[in-house]
Amino acid sequence: MTRKDYDEMIELNKIYNEDCLEGMKRIPDGSVDLVLTDPPYGIKYKSNMRTKSPKFEVLANDNNSTRFMVYPEMYRALKDNSVAIVFASWKNYAEDYIELSKYFDIKNVIVWWKHGGGIGDLKHTLLTDYEIAIVCHKGKCKIRGKRCGSVWECNKVNPNKMLHPTQKPEKLLEELIEKYSDSGATVLDCFMGSGTTAIACINTNRNYIGFELDKHYCDIANERIQKALAEKAVGE
Amino acid sequence: MTRKDYDEMIELNKIYNEDCLEGMKRIPDGSVDLVLTDPPYGIKYKSNMRTKSPKFEVLANDNNSTRFMVYPEMYRALKDNSVAIVFASWKNYAEDYIELSKYFDIKNVIVWWKHGGGIGDLKHTLLTDYEIAIVCHKGKCKIRGKRCGSVWECNKVNPNKMLHPTQKPEKLLEELIEKYSDSGATVLDCFMGSGTTAIACINTNRNYIGFELDKHYCDIANERIQKALAEKAVGE
DNA sequence: ACTACGGTTGAATCCTGAA
DNA sequence: GTTCAGGATTCAACCGTAG
Numbered sequence: 117m118t119r120k121d122y123d124e125m126i127e128l129n130k131i132y133n134e135d136c137l138e139g140m141k142r143i144p145d146g147s148v149d150l151v152l153t154d155p156p157y158g159i160k161y162k163s164n165m166r167t168k169s170p171k172f173e174v175l176a177n178d179n180n181s182t183r184f185m186v187y188p189e190m191y192r193a194l195k196d197n198s199v200a201i202v203f204a205s206w207k208n209y210a211e212d213y214i215e216l217s218k219y220f221d222i223k224n225v226i227v228w229w230k231h232g233g234g235i236g237d238l239k240h241t242l243l244t245d246y247e248i249a250i251v252c253h254k255g256k257c258k259i260r261g262k263r264c265g266s267v268w269e270c271n272k273v274n275p276n277k278m279l280h281p282t283q284k285p286e287k288l289l290e291e292l293i294e295k296y297s298d299s300g301a302t303v304l305d306c307f308m309g310s311g312t313t314a315i316a317c318i319n320t321n322r323n324y325i326g327f328e329l330d331k332h333y334c335d336i337a338n339e340r341i342q343k344a345l346a347e348k349a350v351g352e
Numbered sequence: 353m354t355r356k357d358y359d360e361m362i363e364l365n366k367i368y369n370e371d372c373l374e375g376m377k378r379i380p381d382g383s384v385d386l387v388l389t390d391p392p393y394g395i396k397y398k399s400n401m402r403t404k405s406p407k408f409e410v411l412a413n414d415n416n417s418t419r420f421m422v423y424p425e426m427y428r429a430l431k432d433n434s435v436a437i438v439f440a441s442w443k444n445y446a447e448d449y450i451e452l453s454k455y456f457d458i459k460n461v462i463v464w465w466k467h468g469g470g471i472g473d474l475k476h477t478l479l480t481d482y483e484i485a486i487v488c489h490k491g492k493c494k495i496r497g498k499r500c501g502s503v504w505e506c507n508k509v510n511p512n513k514m515l516h517p518t519q520k521p522e523k524l525l526e527e528l529i530e531k532y533s534d535s536g537a538t539v540l541d542c543f544m545g546s547g548t549t550a551i552a553c554i555n556t557n558r559n560y561i562g563f564e565l566d567k568h569y570c571d572i573a574n575e576r577i578q579k580a581l582a583e584k585a586v587g588e
Numbered sequence: 589a590c591t592a593c594g595g596t597t598g599a600a601t602c603c604t605g606a607a
Numbered sequence: 608g609t610t611c612a613g614g615a616t617t618c619a620a621c622c623g624t625a626g
Contacts, residue, residue: 161600166597175599207599232597234597235597237602244600272598
């Protein structure tokens with residue numbers, strides 16, 4: 117398939133304001149080099165609950181059933197010998213692992229040690245200061261660069277600068293992208309949120325396809341993208 | 353129950369060379385303060401533990417189903433407001449999490465970052481340099497000492513000094529014991545291996561009950577225990 | 589460039605009351 | 608019964624500002 121044919125099905129480097137289950141139908145089989153996505157964990161998380169005007173609303177599509185329906189579509193869209201990286205918390209990890217195993221070979225589970233945190237039951241629980249990234253192989257995907265361990269330390273995004281309640285650091289996504297894809301690759305994020313995957317793609321010279329149901333976050337993501345492109349143009 | 357009555361059922365500070373499923377029957381209900389165990393997943397239990405119904409005979413070689421029989425016994429033996437800490441690898445974590453959830457409230461999952469090590473598929477996988485400890489609550493168990501995070505760094509046992517293939521560092525087990533039990537507590541390890549849990553109990557002034565099917569490892573464990581007791585006597 | 593200090597926050601958890 | 612939604616709670620770490 118030529119780039120022109122491809123573009124007629126779905127245009128690269130755009131974020132589509134629609135349900136990813138609908139939009140992914142337009143992605144040709146086996147055409148994506150990497151899936152990198154952070155689905156809502158199904159916990160109806162509400163950040164900043166104490167304040168009377170919470171900064172963020174509960175996420176759209178925050179349930180297990182939509183998340184699980186996306187996984188087979190991710191598999192279909194992926195090229196052979198590529199990976200899908202899916203974020204999870206320790207609470208939904210077990211279910212997601214089993215669900216993803218139905219389609220993929222899970223060959224690694226990365227622990228993102230984010231430090232800090234610490235709300236919850238202070239007397240009976242430890243603070244949970246990590247998240248999980250499940251590395252799902254379709255075929256066999258080579259590691260780029262040096263072979264490293266599975267615990268990745270990276271500081272959280274500064275809460276004052278957060279544009280999305282579950283925003284991931286750009287650096288973390290860039291490292292994942294570079295470890296599991298080549299320059300020029302096409303990266304799919306089914307739950308784009310504030311667009312961090314797109315920014316990481318711009319910074320690492322990859323193409324992205326993004327879906328985000330919430331118009332508000334689409335706008336935020338597009339602003340960030342414009343800014344990142346402008347900064348990149350200055351740098352070159 | 354007095355200590356004397358208890359001792360008539362099962363004696364503390366001993367490692368029993370038997371199948372834990374048999375031995376645990378002698379532990380009175382709700383009498384153990386902490387379970388700390390690192391179950392293997394390649395061990396076949398005696399088939400006479402299975403039901404007589406022939407349809408279950410098909411599962412005779414299913415390691416999980418036999419291993420999972422220990423979890424309800426652990427629950428029974430535990431006091432209220434106590435925890436069972438069960439080690440897992442990222443591969444069996446999902447299944448064990450779901451199985452343990454049937455009996456316990458899982459309130460934390462600790463990542464033991466052990467650094468280094470790790471063979472496997474060098475080209476396609478990251479090295480796995482952590483293990484998992486699932487913290488399973490029966491009731492509500494208080495954290496002792498300071499509230500800390502869920503990623504615990506601790507170096508592996510020096511391979512030259514290892515007496516058992518999956519031996520855990522004494523320091524790691526001591527920290528877990530001190531976080532989830534008080535001095536004088538009774539700690540149960542259903543799969544004692546080379547006896548590290550017993551050593552950690554001696555070093556932190558806890559009592560232990562241990563089971564180990566392999567006579568060879570029982571002997572090794574008892575040697576280590578004699579040595580640890582002698583060292584402790586010198587120190588006091 | 590540093591420290592000191594006070595405000596803010598956390599993919600949380602519990603409890604209560606309503607549906 | 609049983610799920611669901613809303614409000615109160617808690618501390619250590621981090622951020623931003625002042626000095």
